Amino acid sequence: MDVITGWLYNGPLQRAKYEDFSTIDWIYDNTKARHYKNDLRMHARNAGWRGRLELLVDASKSWVILLCVGVTMGVVATCISVSSQWLVDIKGGYCRTGFYLNRRFCCWNSEDVCVDWVTWSEALHVRWHWLEWLLQFLVFLADAILFAGISTFLVTEYAPYAAGQGIAEIKTIMSGFMMRRFLGLRTLVVKGVGVVLSVASGLSLGKEGTMVHISCCLGNIYTRVFSKIRNNEVKRRELLSAASAAGISAAFGAPIAGVLFSLEQVSYYFPAKTMWRSLFCATVTAVTLKFLNPFRNGKMVPFQTTYDRVWDHFELWFFVLIGMICGVVGMLQNQLALFLMELRQRSAIKNFARGEVLVVALATAVISYPSVYLRADMVTLVSNLFTECTGQEISGLCSREDRAGNIVALLFTSVLRVLLTSVACGLAVPAGMFTPSMATGASIGRALGMVIQALYENYPTWRLFSACRPDVPCITPGVYALVGAAAMLASTTRMTVTVVVIMFELTDALIYVLPIMLAVTVSKSLADLFGKDGYFEGIIHLNGYPFLSMDQEYVLQGSSNELMVQASEMAVITTTGETLESVANLLRQYSYGGFPVIKSRATMSVSGYISRSDLSMVVERALASSVYTYSSPCCFSRDIVEPLEDILHQAVDFRPWVDPTPLTINHGTDINLVAEAFRQLGVRYVLVTHHGSLLGIITKKDIIKLTERAPKRVYAQSALSSYHQLLEYDDKNLSTFCSLLCSFFFTFVDVPYSSLLLNLVHLYFCQAEISQC
Numbered sequence: 001m002d003v004i005t006g007w008l009y010n011g012p013l014q015r016a017k018y019e020d021f022s023t024i025d026w027i028y029d030n031t032k033a034r035h036y037k038n039d040l041r042m043h044a045r046n047a048g049w050r051g052r053l054e055l056l057v058d059a060s061k062s063w064v065i066l067l068c069v070g071v072t073m074g075v076v077a078t079c080i081s082v083s084s085q086w087l088v089d090i091k092g093g094y095c096r097t098g099f100y101l102n103r104r105f106c107c108w109n110s111e112d113v114c115v116d117w118v119t120w121s122e123a124l125h126v127r128w129h130w131l132e133w134l135l136q137f138l139v140f141l142a143d144a145i146l147f148a149g150i151s152t153f154l155v156t157e158y159a160p161y162a163a164g165q166g167i168a169e170i171k172t173i174m175s176g177f178m179m180r181r182f183l184g185l186r187t188l189v190v191k192g193v194g195v196v197l198s199v200a201s202g203l204s205l206g207k208e209g210t211m212v213h214i215s216c217c218l219g220n221i222y223t224r225v226f227s228k229i230r231n232n233e234v235k236r237r238e239l240l241s242a243a244s245a246a247g248i249s250a251a252f253g254a255p256i257a258g259v260l261f262s263l264e265q266v267s268y269y270f271p272a273k274t275m276w277r278s279l280f281c282a283t284v285t286a287v288t289l290k291f292l293n294p295f296r297n298g299k300m301v302p303f304q305t306t307y308d309r310v311w312d313h314f315e316l317w318f319f320v321l322i323g324m325i326c327g328v329v330g331m332l333q334n335q336l337a338l339f340l341m342e343l344r345q346r347s348a349i350k351n352f353a354r355g356e357v358l359v360v361a362l363a364t365a366v367i368s369y370p371s372v373y374l375r376a377d378m379v380t381l382v383s384n385l386f387t388e389c390t391g392q393e394i395s396g397l398c399s400r401e402d403r404a405g406n407i408v409a410l411l412f413t414s415v416l417r418v419l420l421t422s423v424a425c426g427l428a429v430p431a432g433m434f435t436p437s438m439a440t441g442a443s444i445g446r447a448l449g450m451v452i453q454a455l456y457e458n459y460p461t462w463r464l465f466s467a468c469r470p471d472v473p474c475i476t477p478g479v480y481a482l483v484g485a486a487a488m489l490a491s492t493t494r495m496t497v498t499v500v501v502i503m504f505e506l507t508d509a510l511i512y513v514l515p516i517m518l519a520v521t522v523s524k525s526l527a528d529l530f531g532k533d534g535y536f537e538g539i540i541h542l543n544g545y546p547f548l549s550m551d552q553e554y555v556l557q558g559s560s561n562e563l564m565v566q567a568s569e570m571a572v573i574t575t576t577g578e579t580l581e582s583v584a585n586l587l588r589q590y591s592y593g594g595f596p597v598i599k600s601r602a603t604m605s606v607s608g609y610i611s612r613s614d615l616s617m618v619v620e621r622a623l624a625s626s627v628y629t630y631s632s633p634c635c636f637s638r639d640i641v642e643p644l645e646d647i648l649h650q651a652v653d654f655r656p657w658v659d660p661t662p663l664t665i666n667h668g669t670d671i672n673l674v675a676e677a678f679r680q681l682g683v684r685y686v687l688v689t690h691h692g693s694l695l696g697i698i699t700k701k702d703i704i705k706l707t708e709r710a711p712k713r714v715y716a717q718s719a720l721s722s723y724h725q726l727l728e729y730d731d732k733n734l735s736t737f738c739s740l741l742c743s744f745f746f747t748f749v750d751v752p753y754s755s756l757l758l759n760l761v762h763l764y765f766c767q768a769e770i771s772q773c
Contacts, residue, residue, distance in 0.1 A: 014656045016617040018233065022593070023546060023700060024176045026269070026682030028659075029234035036228065061229065062239060065222045066281040069243045073215045074288025077250035080196055080207055081294050081302075087200030088377045091143040092136065093119040105296070140202075140375075141365045147201035148361035151194040151429045152354050159190035163428045166191075166213030167265070168539035170244065172547045174237055175268040176682050183220035183240075191217065195430035199377070201361050202368055204420035206378055209432025212247035212266070215285075219243030241267040242277035246285040248498075251434070253289060253300030254505035255282035260498040265536070268550060269682065303383035304506050309476055311515055312467045318452060319515045322480065323487045323522030325448075326441045329418060330491025331527040333437070336422040338538045344426055345542075353428035360427060364420055373413040378439045385442040385481040386506075397477075400457075403450055410447040414440050425535075433535060437492045438485040445484020449477030479512065486516045487523035494527070494534030496520055546704055548679045554707045560674050561667040563706060564688045564696030567604060572694070573597050575607050575637035580652055581630035584619055587612070596687060596694055597636045597658055604694045606664065606687055607637055614657035622652045664689045667696075671706070678703050 018024055040058060044051030086102040095106035096116045107114035120139045121132040155163045161182045173179055181187060195210045219240045223229045229236055244266040245258035259278045267274065289300040344350050368374035373381060389398035397406060421436040453475040456465050468474035486503045490496060503516045532552060533541065540547045571590045573583070575597060586595070595615065597608040622628040633651045636658050664687045665674060677683060678700055688696040 014614075016611075016613045016657070018178045019613050020178055020180045022178050022613070023684045024178065024233040024682075025684060026176060026234060027663075029232050033232055033235055036232075058228065061226045062235075062277065063280070065219070065225070065229070065239055066242055066277055067284055068222050069215065069218045070246050070281045070284025071288050072218050073211075073243075073246040073250050073285045074292060076192060076214060076218075077211060077285070077289060078292045078294040080192060080211075084196045084199045084207060085377070085379075087143075087147065087196065091140050091200075091202075093117055093123070108296070137369055140369055141362065143200075144202045144361050144365040145358055147197040148203060148357050148429065149354070151197035151201065152357040152427070154190045154194050154197075155428050155430065156353055159184075159187045160428075161187045162190040162194055162430050164426070164430070164539075165209040165432050165536075166216075167209060168536040168543070169545070170213065170216055170240075170266055171268070171536060172540060172545040174241065174266055175547050176233075176237075177546055178233075183217045185217075185221055188214060188217035188221065191430050195432070198429040198431060202365050202375075202377075203361055203424045203427070203429065203431070204364065204378075204417060204436050205424050205429070206432040206435025208251035208434040210430050211251040211432075212244050212261075215243045215245075215247035215250070216240050218246075237268075238271065238274050239277070241274050242281045245278035245282040248502070249282035249285040250289060251301070252502050252506060253286060253304060254502045255279065255286040257498050257501040257505055258282035258285075260501055261495070264495055264498050265493070301506070302379050303386050304508075305383070305386045305388070305478070305482075306508060307388055307476060307479060307512070309473060310511050311476075311479060312474070314464055314467060315452075315475075316515065316518060318448065318480070319483050319519045320522050322441075322445050322448060322484050323519035324526055325444055326484055326487035326519070327491045327523035327526030329414070329440065329444065330437065330488050330523065331530050333418045333422055333440070334492055334535050334538060335530075336418070337425045337433075337535065338542055340422055341426040341539070341542055357427050357429055360423055364424070367416060367420070371409065371413060371416075373409060373443070374416060378435045382435065382439050382442050382485065385439075385446045386478050386485075388476055388478040397446070397450075403454055407447045407450050410443045410450075414443040414447075417443065433492065434489065437488045441484035441486070441488025442481040443484070444488070446477050446481035448484070449475060449480030452480075453477055479515070482507065482512065483515050483519045487519040490520040491523045491527040492535050494524060494532070494537075496524055541708070546700055548675070548700070548704060548707065550679060554672075554675065556671045556675060556706060558671045559667075560665055560669045560671060560686075560688050560698060561695065563671055563674070563702055564667075564698045565702070566696050567694050570697060571595055572601070572604075573610065573636055574601065575599050576633075576635065578634040578636070579630065580619065580622055580628055580632045580634060583615065583634055584623070584630070587616055587619065593699070594685065596662075596697065598694055599637070605692050606662070606689055606694050608658040608660045609662040609685070609687065610636065610654065610658045615654070618652065618654055618657060628652055662687050665698075666690065674698060675703050675707065 015025065015028055040055060044055045047054070082102070085104070086100070089103040092103070094117075095101040095103070096118050097106065103114070103117055106116050110116070119132075119136065121135045124135065126132045126135055159181075161169075161179075161184075166182075169179060169182055173182065191210060191214055195207045198205055199207050219242070220236070223236050223239055229239065241262050245255070245262040248258035248261045249255040256279075259275060259282055262278045263275065286300060290298075294300075295302055344356075349356055376384075384397060399406070417436060417440045421433060421440070424436075425431060425433055455462075456468065456474050459465070460468070460470070465474060482503060486499050489502075490499045493499075499520050500513060500516050504510065504513055537549065571586055571592060573586070573595050592612060594609055594611040596606060597610060599605040599607050622632070623630075628650075634654055635651045636654045662685070663677070663681070663683050665677070667688050667690045669688075674686065677686060683700075685697055685699045687694060688698060
């Protein structure tokens with residue numbers, strides 16, 4: 001692009017390439033997309049059938065990208081699931097008939113004893129029991145350290161962005177922040193390989209959460225194929241929102257939950273068309289998983305299960321209790337994990353990331369090996385905890401003789417799991433916390449279900465169990481595990497509808513939607529009493545990402561003139577009178593992200609705004625050419641139409657990169673309205689003016705700093721607050737409380753469950769008032 005574009009230039013605003021760790025201009029990119037579409041339509045009208053074909057091809061580009069993302073995500077998820085399970089099993093032995101087979105496939109046709117699976121002690125012909133135990137433990141220990149070491153080496157050496165879960169960073173990127181290489185090819189490869197190794201190492205981590213990062217990496221890579229999307233950051237983020245749904249679809253075999261996750265957690269701006277694209281991408285992923293059938297049992301994920309019996313009304317109180325316990329435990333896990341992350345950042349531990357991973361892997365292996373519930377991989381553990389006892393023994397969970405010991409073991413496992421997960425979440429390895437949280441909640445729920453089952457068997461005539469029929473099992477501990485997993489996941493992530501739908505799609509039973517909704521609502525509400533931020537929001541604040549949450553309200557005091565940076569403290573550019581040397585000195589002297597353009601310093605009348613990246617690009621091009629010198633004049637105003645003849649061939653034209661209509665506000669505007677403008681419009685700055693004269697500027701960073709200091713709108717002041725106090729702080733809690741009232745009412749009058757679900761969904765989305773119940 002030439003530096004001089006002609007004195008009669010009145011074309012659209014132009015932008016340099018966004019710099020790393022900068023914020024995109026939503027308004028500019030949306031306008032750019034509209035201009036592109038209008039130009040294409042005008043061309044189609046004049047080109048006949050060829051023009052209509054071009055329109056069709058252009059419209060199909062987004063769908064082709066999403067189709068490729070869905071298919072690739074299904075293949076990647078299959079590879080990750082199969083390979084991670086093989087590495088987990090290889091710590092205990094190998095398959096005689098095929099070393100590449102994991103234990104499940106090796107023993108596929110075996111009923112009781114699997115003769116094809118050989119433990120390492122059997123392979124070395126060790127006969128003594130204590131020596132056999134020691135050998136298996138040493139192999140378990142060595143593999144854990146080896147796998148964790150390779151994983152952290154790949155992350156720290158080749159792709160530091162592959163560490164962690166990645167959802168917090170994706171939320172920030174979706175809000176308009178640029179993080180180059182976070183969604184690149186190298187990050188994708190290291191993330192996929194590293195998560196297999198970190199899960200196989202036995203660290204208290206899961207692979208499900210990382211699927212969202214992997215799917216967004218795929219979406220980002222495929223968008224580079226078409227320049228229309230590659231050069232427009234807003235269009236790219238629309239497709240990344242849809243791609244994120246494929247991650248949840250692949251992780252849980254739940255395409256509908258994937259769409260809701262994209263809406264509830266990832267998407268910052270969610271156009272209606274993005275929902276249809278999200279559903280398409282998530283469905284393609286689910287169909288691909290179903291076709292590949294990675295577990296050879298028709299299931300898309302190992303812990304899909306079904307139940308044969310319904311729940312009784314008296315169990316609702318126990319589901320509420322599970323929600324309360326998991327709400328507190330999930331909140332404590334978040335606080336501990338974020339505290340340890342902050343401790344790493346402020347101490348010398350951050351300089352020994354690899355050594356820390358090895359130490360934690362060693363400690364985790366030593367702690368986990370003696371316990372069957374900690375030693376088992378979490379996918380298998382969650383699957384066993386969800387499974388209903390039907391005569392087949394499941395890791396001792398169905399044994400009545402060992403019931404008391406299993407209850408204590410499950411509760412002890414939950415405590416250790418919270419500690420190990422909190423430590424592992426901040427390590428320099430690919431890590432997810434969905435499955436560990438589900439495992440903790442499922443252990444708590446299963447233990448409580450076993451307690452209630454024991455009470456029923458010993459005291460069947462209690463009035464509490466009057467609804468139970470003597471010839472049918474009354475209590476199903478697996479259902480309590482399912483409810484506990486949902487409640488714990490809601491407490492840590494603050495997701496609600498997504499969690500309910502995930503559990504519904506895992507069980508295929510509409511009858512359990514109400515217990516899950518009840519536990520999730522109680523869990524999230526209780527966790528919100530101690531702070532509305534979930535795990536992802538906590539990481540965003542800890543790392544200082546420029547993110548304004550769309551689902552929180554801030555109580556801000558003051559007006560724009562109290563927050564703005566005064567014009568006297570700013571560096572400004574005049575429309576005329578500037579030289580290339582003065583502009584270059586301005587860039588060297590100040591590190592601001594942009595500069596207001598004014599007509600004169602006497603009137604301070606606003607003429608436009610130019611970003612630092614655009615200004616730097618034009619200056620560098622001008623100095624690199626042989627046409628301009630440091631004394632060359634510069635022009636920033638589009639009002640000049642007929643300049644002098646000598647200026648025509650000498651001036652550097654900055655006008656194509658100057659925004660002639662920057663967003664301006666009056667100096668007395670309420671600061672809450674300014675904050676809403678930043679959240680809803682996605683602007684990077686606003687200029688504060690009075691009768692067209694520049695008074696100051698407010699940037700997104702100023703708003704973020706203010707919201708961090710301001711009190712957030714909370715649900716209640718204490719756990720003993722009345723319902724009236726609980727509801728007056730937020731309309732969403734009004735709807736939630738209304739939903740609970742309606743749920744109990746419809747339950748006890750035996751309204752069909754389909755009607756109940758429709759009423760609950762209506763109440764949630766429409767924010768119904770109490771009177772509408």
